[in-house]
Amino acid sequence: MESTVTSELSKNSADPSRPGYGQLLRTRGAWTFLLPGFAARQPFAMLTLSIVLLVQHTTGSYGAAGATAAVTGVAMALFAPYSGRLADRYGQRTVLLPGVLVHAVAGATLTALALAHAPLWALFAAAVPTGASVPQVGPMVRSRWAVKLQDSPLMATAAAFESVTDELTFVVGPLLATALCTTVNPAAGLITEAALTLVGGLLFAAQKSTQPPVDASGHARVQQVSALRVPGVRVLVVTFLGIGSVFGGMQVGLAAFTESIGEPGLNGVLYGIFAAGNMLSGIACGAIAWKIAPRRRLVLGYVALALTASALWTAHSVLLLAGLGLLVGMAIAPSLITGYTLVESLVPAGARTEAFTWLTGAVALGQAAAVTTAGQLEDRLWDGAGFLVPMAGTVLALVTLVTLRSRLAARQQSRTVARGVGHRVPVTVD
Template sequence: MATTVASSSGTGSPKDAPPRRPGYGQLLRTPGIAGFLLSGFAARQPFGMLTMGMVMLVEHTTGSYGNAGAVAAVTGVSMAVFAPQNGRLADRHGQRAVLVPGVILHAVSVAALAALALADAPLWALFLLAVPAGASVPQVGPMVRARWAGKLAGSPLLPTATAFESVTDEFTFVIGPVLATALCTGVHPVAGLAAEATLTLVGGLLFAAQRAGLPGDGHPGPATGPDSGTEPGAAASSQAGRDTAGSRAGTAGPSSALRVPGVRVLIVAFLGIGVVFGGMQVSLTAFAEESGHSGVNGLLYGIFACGNMLSGAAVGAIAWKRPAHGRLLVGYTALAVVASTLWAVHSVPLFAVVGFLTGLCVAPSLVTGYTLIDALVPSRARTEAFTWLTGAVALGQAAAVTAAGRLADAHGSQAGFLVPALGTLAALLTLALLRERLVPGGAKPPAEGAEEPAPGV
């Protein structure tokens, strides 16, 4: 796709001109993307709905936030363990071959778990079904990113697409938990999981149907025509590993994303972000009940997630000069500071303000972390790298819902809010100590004010 970014000066060189990025509107006019974007949005709702729907249903049937958090934790751990494997299988065999059986298994597992919970089945039975429910969560976000990479290879729109996907993830975090809460409190405690399973099945099958291969027999080169396909072929990732022209990270290096030191640092950072999501979901539910307004948790979580989405859109629209690893450290510091105040909030109006500020601080770290993957990881391993990060969020969420649930049962919601504080502080310490590993190519950090060598968010 041959898109040119104009300089802001008529005579100045691109090196002297301030950086500019093609906007979201130009991105969304790319031919042939509507089908996989709309179906992909529906199919990625499990990440936002599953934990909240499960917590509210199991708490309703068992009367314990600890039990609810434990079942949700098993789901999250299972997702974290199997997400990278799903990413590798999609790279090797094609997205459709992984998605179709996966979404069917997920819908059946969630339906069976909900039925057992309503039948007051023993806790071990819920744990048993939570494993396939988490393992089969479709990794649609990484798959959509892989499709963008094939559709826009070599185009200046690709960094914009990376930012757009992060904003879409944020919107999922807004819609999913709020929708699950509204359905569970306004319709029936099982309605959240029922809607999650339905959206996953329908959206996943529709997304898998958008399967026409890229031009060039799987070569991930630019696709410009309206009939160009979007699904990377099974051979696309191997060819991408041999093609140095389209990869800033190059092809030399490990074949597994987990062997890249910077990826391991980002996994820790995303674990901390998952702790924020999990701790907020459980502790907010307990906080709402303690305040005597059980339905307000959906509103408060929505305010938190709206802050998240708004800052994600703003961060993604800016072409930054500051290096991405430096932005990540600054953004994560802000997140840790604000998250450390949640436990001290005792009123609903004040929590709306602090929750919104917390949300504002989450998105910059998410967007920047995903951007760093593009510079740190060889093209042949990027889909796997993205699934490691989404799996890390799920694992952090799983640990947080368990810990926050136990603390909320024993000591109230304020104790549950300590979990996001401790999780983000621990992750921030890791980022500060290992920040050199986030510099692409192991190079020294560029001077302050210097433009990044690779376009990013």
């Protein structure tokens, strides 16, 4: 990163010669962590939907299914920042190895209990370690990019690429989970998710040469600062909570809607369309040389997200719901990419994995609250009432973002950021 960062690299982004995806992917050693990282990212895309489909099948209640998925999401959200902090301090491999093993065992236990028609409290008990042990591979990959590209204009491209990769998992994951749960066995989605996590996580952890370095005493080579102490990060956390409400509300709402019309297999297709819109928009965002400052871009993108998400509950046909889902997906990517890119300029290097996990955890927490609320609405009101949740979540988050957007503005004075052992440079964040 340049010693003076202005407007989230907006000046660099306006440069038409900014490096693209092709040059990024030719970065030496990148594929060694990208491929296993993609497999290990599947929990975030498959876990919630797999739990909803399995528990709804065994209990007949979307409320129980949503509540179980919500416990998993809350556990993930609470433990993710702590996992990121440990990874910053002791190394990613040290955190990943026990984590993926615990997740595989906990996922298998939750599956067995659901199939055995265990009481809800038992499902909750198994859901806690299942969510808490979800490996935070996405933030870890972003931190590896930061190490490899620390002085390169490719960092902005890497931020866009990672958001596109996240969205690709949300295309593949829900389709795979729905296909497995509806055509093979209701438990197949959760079992496959645990297996992918285990294999992908172990392979990712094996790539020791690309992980951010730590010194012999186990302390990160950069100053340890709590990411949540940065005011801008707290604003982004609220913003990402609203994005999580879209993911959770869409998952439950689409599952209930397709079940009500006798076409449960369309659930994965409709969610895939939503995620595909997100992915395509993300690709475009990474290719555009932006001239709009990031704070304004975040607000404008979130306005579009709130407007499109607010229309979901009015859809009463598959085609209309598919079209609206595509638009909602296209509105999410700009907010995600801008938020993750702002972290690069708001947070010192030694706390970036933690910062990324706070945002990832916020999405998980928003998703958890959304699935349980949407599940209750589906049980108590009409089919499709779960779509009210994305509307409420995005509108509330937008109000917060607009009110507190000054915390994402340029700082008048420089701040010191570590750039390796014994080197600190002043950074001005616009």
